[in-house]
Amino acid sequence: MITTAVLLAAGEGSRLRSAAASKPLCHVGGRALIDHAITGFAAAGLARVVVVLGYEAERIEAHLAAGRWPVAVETVRTADYRQPNGVSVLAAEHALAGEEAVLAMCDHLVDPALYARVAQSGAGCGARLAIDRRITSDLVDLDDVTCVRTEGEAIVAIGKHLEGYDCFDTGVFAIGPGLFAALSSLESPSLTEGMRVLAEHGAALTIDCSDLDWIDVDDPAALDKAEHWLRAA
Template identity: 30%
Template sequence: MSAVAAIVLAAGRSTRMGAANKLLCPVDGRPMVVHAVAAALASRARPVVVVTGHEAEAVEAVLPPGVTAVRNADHASGIASSLRCGLTALPEEVAATVVLLGDMPRVGAVAIDRLVALFEEAPHVAAVAPTWRGEPANPVLIARRLFAEVMRLEGDQGARRLFAGRGDVLTVATDDPAMAIDIDTPEALAALAARDSA
C-alpha cells in the first residue's frame, strides 16, 4: 500500500479578509486553519505537513500536535512557493500527497480518505482531481510522478493548471459541498456561520 501524505497550505496573506488573518478567525470556536489540519490528522494520510508563512508564529501556535510545520519565507510570491515547500518536506517513500487549503474548514477526513482510496485503486494516475457541480473542487491528490512539474510552478499558480489535457489525471465528481467552500472574505465567513445556524 502506497504512502500518501497531506500538505495543508496555510501561508497566505488573507488580503481579502481585511486586517484579520482569516486562518486564525474562529469557526465553531476554533481557528479556521485547525479544522483543515484536524481533518488531515483524522485521515489515513501521513505525514501531515503544514506550510506557514504570513504570521507564521501565530498560525503555528494554534496547530495541534502531530504535524510538521515548515515555513515558506517566500510566501508573498504566491501559492507555488508554498507547494514547493510542502513537497520538499515529504519523505522519499511518499507516493502521493493530498493538498488541502487552510481556508476550507468543512472538508473532513472522509473526503481525504476517498482521494487516498482512489489513488490506491489507480496508482498509475498523476493526480486525483475532484469536481463539485462541474467546477474544480479541493483538496486534490498529486502523485509523485507530477512532483517535478509542480516544483517548477511560479507565482500564484496552483497544481491544477498542470492537469489540463493529461490522460493520467483521474477526475471524480463529488457530492460533498464542503469541497467547494473556501473562506476568503468577511462575507463568506458570515455566510458560513449563517448556513450552520440555519
C-alpha cells in the same frame, strides 16, 4: 491509502483581514480554520499533516505548538508567501520524500469524508482533484471559484471565469511526484498552471465529491455563510 496531508496556510488572507489578522487563525464555529482542517484530516484517517507557512508564520507556529492534535503536525515555510501558491506546494516536496499526499487549503471548511475519499483515490500518474458538479450551489462564490471542464475523469480545462465548465475545484487534491515536476517546470508556479501542465499529458484527473460539502472562507460574506452552514450541520 494516503496517510499524509499537506495544508497550505502561507498566504496573507487580505480579504479576511477585518475578521482576523491571520486567516488560518480566523475563528468560525468557535474554532480556528486551521484547527478545523487538522481535526478533519484526523477524522478522515490521515496520520500526519505538513503545514506550509509564510505570512504570520511565527504566530501560527505558536498556536500549533500549544495545541494537542490527534495527528502528527509539522511545519515548513514557503520561500516567499507573496508568490503563487505553487511555490508553497513545492515547499512541502522534501517533507514528502516522494510519497503521495492529500493537498488542501487552510481557508476551506471541508467535510472530512471528502478528505477520506481523496486519500483513497490516489494521485494517479500526476494529480487528482476533488470536484463538485453542483454548479448552482449557493456556498460557492462564482467570482472567486476555480472552474473545471472534464471529459470522463480527465481535466481538459481549468481556471477562474472559465467558459463551458461542468464542475468546481474544491481545493482538495491527491498529489504525487508528477505535480511537483509540473510545478518545477514553471517560472511562476500556481496550482492551476501545474494542473494545466498535467492536463496536457492526460495526467490531471478528478474524483467526484458532489455529494460532500465544502466552503471557501475567503472573505466576510463567506465567513458568514460558513457560520450558518456549521450551525445547520
